[in-house]
Amino acid sequence: MNIRRNGQSDLVFNIEWQGGQTGAQIDLPDYLARGGYQALRRALATDPAQVVQTVKDAGLRGRGGAAFPTGLKMEHVRDNLELERYVICNADEGEPGTFKDRFVMTHLPFQLLEGMTLAAYAVGANRGIIYIRYEYPEAQASIRHSIAAAVEAGLLGDNILGSEFSFHLEIFSGAGSYLCGEETALLSSIEGKKGRPRLKPPYPTQSGLWGKPTLINNVETLANLPAIIGRGAVWYRSLGTADSPGTKLISLSGDVNNRGLFEVPFGVSFREIIESCGGGIKNGRKLKAVNIGGASGVVVPPHELDCRLEYGACAKREITIGSGAVFVLDDTRSILDNVRNRAAFFLHESCGKCTPCREGLRQVNRIIGALCGGAGTASDLAKLERYTRTMQQAAFCGLGQAAGNTLISSLAYFRSEYEAACRDVQPAAKKEGTA
Amino acid sequence: MEQVAMKINGAAVSAPQGSTILEAARQLGVKIPSLCHHPDQRVKANCRVCVVEVEGSRNLMPACSTRVAPGMEIRTNTARVRETVQTILELILSNHPQDCPNCIRNGNCELRQLAADYGMREYKADIEPVALPIDTSTLSLVRDPNKCIKCGRCAEVCHHVQETGILYSHFRSTDIGVAPEYGKQLSEVNCVLCGQCVLVCPTGALHEKDDIPAVWAAIDNHEKHVVVQVAPAVRVSIAEEFGQAPGTIATDKLVSALRFAGFDRVFDTDFTADLTILEEGHELLRRLQTGGTLPMLTSCSPGWIKFMEHNYPDLLPHLSTCKSPQQMFGALAKTYYAQLSGIAPEDIFVVSIMPCTAKKFESARPEMADSGYRDVDAVLTTRELGRLLRQAGVDFNKLPPGEFDAPLGVSTGAAALFGATGGVMEAALRTVYEVVVQEELTEVNFTEVRGMAGIKEATVDLNGLPVKVAVAHGLAHARRLMDDVRAGQADYAFVEVMCCPGGCIGGGGQPYGTGTASREARIAATYAVDAAMPLRKSHHNPAVQQLYQDFLGQPLGEKSHHLLHTAYCDRS
Structure with a gap:
């Protein structure tokens, strides 16, 4: 079920998808029947700068994890002297526990295509690329067919809807690297180079794909645009909170009764998400911890769950909304196992470019391996904290900086589990867990 | 600003x-x-x-x-900065061999210096044992991936300065490494062995093949008459090995140091640099007069030669057939000098002190045995010489001055120029001008071909015949010129190319710390050496004149052809 507030009858996506179900795709006739492409039609009749202004007014922020104001990004691309520009959709959804972009691409492809076309019109780009991860063949097929249908219907390609505006869109398949979800690594990947992050500045908005100004946004971000442009910033701001307008797609998984994808307005609490959307903890067990924001997010105990889903409120409590993944652990789960899984994932996916991420993760994995094998010591915990701090403080890219989030938060909230795994910490000294 | x-x-x-x-x-x-x-x-x-x-x-x-x-x-x-820097050093060291005393960079390793500065006496991280195979496949370079800290400096110079593109950063995460394509060894790819990667490596992951033991063995063998030749570029850089500033001229101390170390005769590659000018100058004139292949390209730089053999085999006829001064020296040492001294050539051991790693490869080329023996037996880089002298107990800065032995130690200022980019060209022009014009060249400085610009051009008037010349240094610039030559868009008569930026004074065998600043200082010193010489034109070298009179006959003569000229092979 969707959590609706303030009497709102509809949201941005109006989707709900629970494990096991495979709802039908909204094809082009369906999408048009629901008012699809009205926003594009309206935008084409106005100045592109007006589109950017509406996105700024709506307060949309990037949904891929970094939450950068989308309108501002658009303005940076738009204000370039260089006229060859690109719009890129980051559909390299690699964050463990996240499956929102896949769903949008397989079920609401035209909402994404319309959003990209709106973005292209706003920033003055004539070419676009959807970078879809290799592991999503269904999404690639769906987008491929949808692009063809949109071109056929005059909604993509030359002179869209009879206007002067042309926009050509193609798919680029990733090759399996998590790191290529980092926007500059993604650009390098498209250019045929190694998928490693580039120095910023220059930002992609100045020097992106092939050195040209480039707007890169997540699937969910771009798919928000038809609603914002079609229904206006005021309507959009009626969803969510003043700090964080709109809605968020939540990928809910783990030990809850209803696992699936839910759209919620900003401002609901994580507890509400778990109870209302998730239908509570499976098998009547007790909630132990929630991993918010994916593998690069934080692990928090139940008492933190009253925190509202809102950028400001979460930042204050060092909770990362990230991609919107919420992974629930019941009281049978081991925190250390969870952290070991995350650390192994990041060690495998690190691009290896910078020392803190590459060597930090190597050491972190050794130490967690030792802890899980009963060979850890109290001094290992201090090292874990120091290595993770160094990764956060000094890694080259955002992914490296976030790779230790699960670890550092779990060490803060569930230290007793780590201590219990240390051979040199006496049982008498082992404190009660906070969870 | x-x-x-x-x-x-x-x-x-x-x-x-x-x-x-x-x-x-x-x-x-x-x-x-x-x-x-x-x-x-x-x-x-x-x-x-x-x-x-x-x-x-x-x-x-x-x-x-x-x-x-x-x-x-x-x-x-701040505490935060210090903790982070120390932790990063700890993380690097945790994946680095813990055997500094055994390492060739012990004493000048940037990582070890930082570890010392930051008090890294106790490695708190778990040591990850590393045992990747060491690439010793070439005669010039050694690549030890275990000591690589993945900084990327070598790949940067290989791709953007030399454009040879041999070393790549490959794989990801902890598998990341810098190596030739597909796990090949350096001998299996088009590496020209220039050693620019060694110059920028902060650790012992890339270094020259150490030939010091072979040299000691020859010196210690009293049956052997060990002669040493010193390249022009070494006299303006060796002092850096002993703490002096770049650009310090140390010719006289260098001679004394080599004598101290036990070499029987201390000769000078400058002698055969002058000889090269006579052979190459006449070769140019012959090509100009007989419609030979033009532009003629210089052939002193072995990395450059190997680059041509790999990448431009169709242009090999453009290369001068002259051997490099090092190899001319070797061929003469075991023929002319053997005759003069009455020492059997098989008892003569020729050592070169070179600013260059590719010279090791050159000396072992099968063509380089025209004396009937291997012409040059061992090549030491400037860095190896520094180590050898320290092992010999030389207190370099306190040595009294010494003088090269005759006759293979007699030279002119023109020969000294060989160390700097444009130097061979300038030396050649001084001689070619006087040979063609038949009157004295009063302004000997050809400043158009001096300096660090990547490609330099000049036109010289030879008795009404305008001769257009060009100079390139660093292989990226050389590639630009060769593409023009290949496309028939280069109307030069003569082109000088040096493999390394700045010429030999910036060679891959030079002291660590070589960069633009030290290159410029060594170039300035090179011109000072030239200016201070009583003779500044190669054809005025009395020992070279004597050599032609007593032994070779004339430039491009029968004996020269046999001993001083060579051929190249297609390695594409």
């Missing part, structure tokens, strides 16, 4: 707009550690040891890639 006002560690300072925090801090005497940073290279920001605090920034910022901004408050010495 506009100045930006800011604060570093609380002190109000200013730095030129556009400079990085690292540049600004170093200018102001604030030391910030670095490993992947190199002043001549693009910013990589891989190693992260240069992180500093910038007020208002949540994370630490890399000083190498962050530009100064007005009002910026930078702190380089």
Whole structure:
């Protein structure tokens, strides 16, 4: 079920998808029947700068994890002297526990295509690329067919809807690297180079794909645009909170009764998400911890769950909304196992470019391996904290900086589990867990 | 340039707009550690040891890639910065062999120096044993991936300065490494063995093949008459091995040091550099007069020759057939000098002191045995000579001056120029002019071909015949010129190419720390050496005149053809 507030009858996506179900795709006739492409039609009749202004007014922020104001990004691309520009959709959804972009691409492809076309019109780009991860063949097929249908219907390609505006869109398949979800690594990947992050500045908005100004946004971000442009910033701001307008797609998984994808307005609490959307903890067990924001997010105990889903409120409590993944652990789960899984994932996916991420993760994995094998010591915990701090403080890219989030938060909230795994910490000294 | 006002560690300072925090801090005497940073290279920001605090920034910022901004408050010495830098060093060292005394870089390793500076006496990290195979496949270079800290400096120089593209950063995560394509060895790819990668490596991951033991063995063998030749570029760089500033001229101390070390005769490659000018100058004239292949390309630089053999085999007829001065010396040492001294050539052991790693490869080419023996037996780089002299107990800076032995130690200022880019061209023009015009050249300095510009051009009037020449150094620039030659768009008569930036004074065998600044200092010193010589034209060298009179006959004669000229092979 969707959590609706303030009497709102509809949201941005109006989707709900629970494990096991495979709802039908909204094809082009369906999408048009629901008012699809009205926003594009309206935008084409106005100045592109007006589109950017509406996105700024709506307060949309990037949904891929970094939450950068989308309108501002658009303005940076738009204000370039260089006229060859690109719009890129980051559909390299690699964050463990996240499956929102896949769903949008397989079920609401035209909402994404319309959003990209709106973005292209706003920033003055004539070419676009959807970078879809290799592991999503269904999404690639769906987008491929949808692009063809949109071109056929005059909604993509030359002179869209009879206007002067042309926009050509193609798919680029990733090759399996998590790191290529980092926007500059993604650009390098498209250019045929190694998928490693580039120095910023220059930002992609100045020097992106092939050195040209480039707007890169997540699937969910771009798919928000038809609603914002079609229904206006005021309507959009009626969803969510003043700090964080709109809605968020939540990928809910783990030990809850209803696992699936839910759209919620900003401002609901994580507890509400778990109870209302998730239908509570499976098998009547007790909630132990929630991993918010994916593998690069934080692990928090139940008492933190009253925190509202809102950028400001979460930042204050060092909770990362990230991609919107919420992974629930019941009281049978081991925190250390969870952290070991995350650390192994990041060690495998690190691009290896910078020392803190590459060597930090190597050491972190050794130490967690030792802890899980009963060979850890109290001094290992201090090292874990120091290595993770160094990764956060000094890694080259955002992914490296976030790779230790699960670890550092779990060490803060569930230290007793780590201590219990240390051979040199006496049982008498082992404190009660906070969870 | 506009100045930006800011604060570093609380002190109000200013730095030129556009400079990085690292540049600004170093200018102001604030030391910030670095490993992947190199002043001549693009910013990589891989190693992260240069992180500093910038007020208002949540994370630490890399000083190498962050530009100064007005009002910026930078702190380089806080507990947070120190802990992070020490942790990063600890992380690097945890994956690095713990055998500094066994390492060729013991004493000048940048990583070891930082470890010492930051008090890294106790490795708190678990040591990850590394045992990757060491590439010893070439005669010039050794690549030890176990000591690689993945800074990327070698790949940068290989791709962007030399454009040879041999060393790649490959794989990801902890598998990351820098190596030739598909796990091949250096001998299996088109590496020209220039050693520019060695010059920029902060650790012992890339180094020259150490030939010091072979030289000691020859010196210690009293049956052997060991003669040594010293390249022009070494006299302006060897002092750096003993703490002197780049650009220090140490010719006389160098001679004494070599005698001290036990060489029986101390000769000079400058002697055969003068000889090269006579042979190559006449070859140029013959090509001009008989419609030979033009432009003629110089052939002194073995990395450049190997580059041509790999990449431009169709242009090999353009290369001068002259051997390099090193190899001319070897061929004469075991023929002419053997005759003069009455020592059997098989008892003569020829050692070269070269600024170059590719010279090791050149000396072992099968063509280089025209004396009937291997012409040059061992090649030491400037760095190896520094080590050999330290082993010999030489207190270099306190040595009395010495003089080269005759006759293979007699030279002119023209020969000294060989060390700098444009030098061979200038030396050749001094001789060719007088041979063709038949009157004295009074202005001997051809300044158009001097300096660090990548490609230089000049036109010289030879009795009404305008001769257009060009000079390139660094293989990226050489490639530009060769593409023009291949496309028939180069109307030069003569082109000088040196493999390394700045010429041999910037060679891959030169002391660590070689960069644009030290290259410029050594070039200035090279011109000072030339200017101070009583004779400045190769054809005025009396020992060379004597050599032609007593032994060779004439330039391009029968004996020259046999001993001093060679052929090249297609390695594509």
